[in-house]
Amino acid sequence: MFEIFASFGVALGLIGGADPELWAIVLLSLKLSLAAAVAGAAIGLPLGALIAVGRFPGRQALIVVLNALLGLPSVVVGLVVYLLLSRAGPLGNWGILFTPSAIVVAQTVLVVPIVAALARQTTEDAWMEYREQLTSLGVSRLRAVPTVLWDTRFSLLTVVMAGFGRAASEVGAVMVVGGNIDGVTRVMTTAIALETSKGDLPLALGLGIVLIAVVLAINAGAYGIREWSARHHG
């Protein structure tokens, strides 16, 4: 019991004392997760809205697949991305396996289904409300896609942040495709896993606290933005 408190104290010391190793890992994590969230949003938001507004054969099946992908085991995603990016794989000539780019690719694959599934739900609700009015104004379904995306922008910010949270807290896939290389592809989650197994609890705990703080801050920000938008935009 005492050891936990001692580790906790050292961890806070590392955070407060601006330990360069800790903050380098934190910064890399945030950078990669942000890139994955942006890429995931760029693909997932239009995809979700297209499914919400569109009418095409296989739409129901696509929704089922998308919802199933939410539960995608991340280690398996890591394995598939690993196979794609490995020397012998179809994307082997990119040469990005065990680099930060590989991590972003794997994280993006995990973020897209979350963003797309949540965006579909959000934009479909808006579409239900707008459909008659927009049709009356002469808006085609395709034209309605950017309209419902823009009109649900505050809710979608929360969706993108959920995607960011998924990317930032990801371990398995990141470990497999990144390799947890010190100073190159070591991010918060993989560092925590490694330091814990090595017995360096203070660093692991320090990173854990930062990770939780980041996720908390993001959710608080998303909540604040939603509240503000509800008051100012209705």
Added chain:
Amino acid sequence: MAERGSFVLEARDLTVVLGGVRALDGLSLTLEPGVRTVVLGPNGAGKSVLLRTLHGLIAPTSGTVSWHRPTRQAMVFQRPVMLRRSALANIRYALAVNGMAEPQRTQVASSALARVGLDPIAYRPARVLSGGEQQRLALARAWALKPEILFLDEPTASLDPGATAEIERVIASIAAEGTRIVMTTHNLGQARRLADEIVFIHAGRAVERTAADRFFDQPASSEALLFLQGELPWK
């Protein structure tokens, strides 16, 4: 504008079945420019479905809606649907969708807002406006499209008397400029004030079409007589 006055809307044998219910049952109606038509009838008679079918939002199960030439049309709904942007931007959006370029778009949108007295709140987010203001905005948005025919589905059903009077004033002035008005209402006073003619609907059929001043005193059909007695029991 040049062709204004020459369109004909012809609905023939319209039958609409929605969720197993026969909302319209072989209804025929011809509308030409000039007069203001109010569609009356008891709840569930098919008034709203008729307007939506004429406007093209509902495909008839059988029968046809035909326009003798392409006709600019717009519709105002009972509950206005506003996009999450400013009042002005809501009108600009409708104009942009219909192919109007800047700077004309902003000019037309601004004058439409002024038309309904909303110019002081042009930059207010549309969805936080009051119900009456939103409905005026919906009318301005429809009017900005310069429709030759405007469908209104109980536009004042959820408004207070002050807001209702304001909406009626706007509808009357839009009609005065030559836009064909086709509206439904539950408010018989409003029907008297705005209608030139009444189309009375019962069980999905048009049972009579009478000049408004005659309809309220001497409806031609027994269904309309019963309806008026129910709505105005003191008469």
